[in-house]
Amino acid sequence: MTPGITYRVRFVVIDGETGSRQFRDDPQAPPSELYLIQFWPQPASPAVVLKNESPWAQYWVYGALAETIVPTLSGVPAPERATALIDLVFEAHPGTARRLREGDERYLPGIIAYLQQLKIQTHHDPEFSYLRDDPHALEQLVAQRLASK
Structure with a gap:
């Protein structure tokens, strides 16, 4: 990421609840949740839940x-x-x-x-x-x- 540039962020979490429960119960187990995080240059705007x-x-x-x-x-x-x-x-x-x-x-x-x-x-x-x-x-x-x- 370039300093001085404003970025927008989008994220998706799949099976976050399952992963959270798994981490609490067995922190050594391989993660079961999946994440997608995207960044792109764009002026800031209010957050929106899609x-x-x-x-x-x-x-x-x-x-x-x-x-x-x-x-x-x-x-x-x-x-x-x-x-x-x-x-x-x-x-x-x-x-x-x-x-x-x-x-x-x-x-x-x-x-x-x-x-x-x-x-x-x-x-x-x-x-x-x-x-x-x-x-x-x-x-x-x-x-x-x-x-x-």
């Missing part, structure tokens, strides 16, 4: 998206900000919300990625301590929001 078929992959994709969405809610008071974020995420990802409403909990980590970003961005704010003090608080918030809709 296809995301795996609930496991949503955690990684949604986490990156959360960095830009969470700050848009900075004017919402503390207790309501987490629920406003969940509502925004359900609106942005209706397929994920539908799957969760149908009981497919494999899609929960994608939503949790947004709430984790809220935890990071409000780390020093005591009004958000309820997100940090209970390890199940994020899952409970999502469950409550699903039940209220």
